[in-house]
Amino acid sequence: MTKVGVVGLWHLGSVTCACLADLGYQVVGFENNNSIIQNLKQAKSPIFEPGLDELLKKNLENKRLQFTTDIKEAVIDADYVFLTIDTPVDEQDIVDLTSIYEIIQEIAKFIVDNVTIIVQSQVPIGTCDELIKIIKQKRPDTKFGLAYCPENLRLGKAIDTFEHPDRIIIGSDNEQTTEKIKSFFEIINCPKITMDLKSAEMTKHCINAFLATCISFINWIGNICEKTGADVNMISEGLMSEHRIGNRLPLRSGLGFSGGTLGRDVKVLEELCKKIEVEPDFIQSILRINHEQNIRIVKKLLNFHHSLDGLKIGILGLTYKSGTNTLRRSTSIEIIKELLKLNSIVKAYDPSITSIDYLKEKNFQLCMSPYEAAEETDALLILTDWPQFRELDYKRIFSSMKNPMIFDMKNFLDENNLKSLGFLYSR
Numbered sequence: 001m002t003k004v005g006v007v008g009l010w011h012l013g014s015v016t017c018a019c020l021a022d023l024g025y026q027v028v029g030f031e032n033n034n035s036i037i038q039n040l041k042q043a044k045s046p047i048f049e050p051g052l053d054e055l056l057k058k059n060l061e062n063k064r065l066q067f068t069t070d071i072k073e074a075v076i077d078a079d080y081v082f083l084t085i086d087t088p089v090d091e092q093d094i095v096d097l098t099s100i101y102e103i104i105q106e107i108a109k110f111i112v113d114n115v116t117i118i119v120q121s122q123v124p125i126g127t128c129d130e131l132i133k134i135i136k137q138k139r140p141d142t143k144f145g146l147a148y149c150p151e152n153l154r155l156g157k158a159i160d161t162f163e164h165p166d167r168i169i170i171g172s173d174n175e176q177t178t179e180k181i182k183s184f185f186e187i188i189n190c191p192k193i194t195m196d197l198k199s200a201e202m203t204k205h206c207i208n209a210f211l212a213t214c215i216s217f218i219n220w221i222g223n224i225c226e227k228t229g230a231d232v233n234m235i236s237e238g239l240m241s242e243h244r245i246g247n248r249l250p251l252r253s254g255l256g257f258s259g260g261t262l263g264r265d266v267k268v269l270e271e272l273c274k275k276i277e278v279e280p281d282f283i284q285s286i287l288r289i290n291h292e293q294n295i296r297i298v299k300k301l302l303n304f305h306h307s308l309d310g311l312k313i314g315i316l317g318l319t320y321k322s323g324t325n326t327l328r329r330s331t332s333i334e335i336i337k338e339l340l341k342l343n344s345i346v347k348a349y350d351p352s353i354t355s356i357d358y359l360k361e362k363n364f365q366l367c368m369s370p371y372e373a374a375e376e377t378d379a380l381l382i383l384t385d386w387p388q389f390r391e392l393d394y395k396r397i398f399s400s401m402k403n404p405m406i407f408d409m410k411n412f413l414d415e416n417n418l419k420s421l422g423f424l425y426s427r
Contacts, residue, residue, distance in 0.1 A: 001026045005078035007103060008085030009036055011047045012120060012151050016084050018052060019162040021059035023187050029067045030074035040067045048325040048352060049158050075110040080184060083119045093263035095124055104131050108138035116180050117146040124268045125201040145177030148197055150204035156323025167191040171200020208265035214249045215257045216289040222253030254411045256290035258320045258331035294331050297409055298338050300426060301379060308342040314377040316370055317384025318350035325352040332383040340364060349373035351386055371396060378403040385410040394421055
């Protein structure tokens with residue numbers, strides 16, 4: 001049976017392990033965090049993803065899946081090794097490749113001849129060439145292939161997007177490696193697009209930068225609409241009805257992009273432009289619009305209250321998107337930090353969050369219900385589009401608030417209904 005080693009077991013790695021095992025491969029997942037490994041052995045994934053724990057349990061029981069803190073156990077005798085480390089970024093979304101380079105040196109110690117390494121971690125263009133150099137320096141006599149196959153998983157829908165992708169991109173500078181990976185993925189029914197390594201790396205940058213551009217564009221349009229009286233929701237419908245655009249692009253006005261994924265690739269392109277002396281003004285405008293969009297709520301609040309000192313503000317939604325429990329680079333957290341800097345008192349609720357270890361400010365309270373978060377507040381901000389927020393008893397919320405103002409920053413509540421209840425509504 002074909003053995004697959006998967007190195008790095010956060011969201012991407014755990015989903016990859018479970019799905020590859022379910023496709024019939026013998027999979028060994030590696031992570032150097034013992035707590036994560038012990039949880040995975042009990043079919044508990046490190047990050048919430050619908051259906052993932054069940055898929056882990058199924059394949060642990062049928063003995064096609066195992067987990068280890070010993071990288072040798074995962075890599076030795078593997079026919080394929082997937083690199084699925086969650087590439088770290090700093091507060092400015094700048095990539096830190098230290099962990100990638102360190103782990104590839106460890107992988108190189110134990111690979112065998114004819115292994116194929118498939119890089120899925122988000123890395124800047126040119127990184128795969130560096131990984132090949134590292135392996136050749138470490139194991140000059142070992143025959144191996146390396147390819148870049150950018151991941152396409154979406155939090156909340158990761159299993160479905162793994163099993164039914166739009167396409168699989170295979171980036172390799174070696175025809176034999178390309179054919180081997182096409183054969184490996186033959187079990188997944190979708191087009192296989194082949195290209196060279198650098199083009200595959202750049203394709204991932206371009207996909208995320210394009211999505212980021214759509215978000216900044218519609219938010220820019222939304223700000224114009226707010227000043228001119230046009231309805232950005234109607235404009236979004238008009239845009240998406242155009243067949244050359246379609247309804248799958250992120251063209252709903254609201255908060256800017258967050259979570260580190262899109263921002264990471266936009267920043268890679270900005271840094272690349274500076275390095276190769278290409279004018280970065282286009283990519284910088286995307287970042288500037290996004291930053292301004294995410295702090296716009298602070299300006300809106302100041303327009304109504306003039307000072308936020310001592311103002312009680314309720315927050316509904318902390319995760320960077322619904323259907324997940326990750327707070328990494330969440331826009332909600334960034335907004336809360338800005339409000340706390342201005343001495344606001346913040347009460348927040350999210351259905352998937354029960355604690356925030358790093359947010360211990362005295363003026364911040366994590367609530368156990370949306371009604372507790374809204375009580376006695378001067379404004380209520382909707383920052384994550386959890387479906388259950390549509391079903392809340394807003395009449396009850398209206399009566400409990402000090403100043404019944406709702407700022408729907410995800411632009412997904414029923415504006416007419418809220419206004420009929422007496423709320424001052426803004427988006």
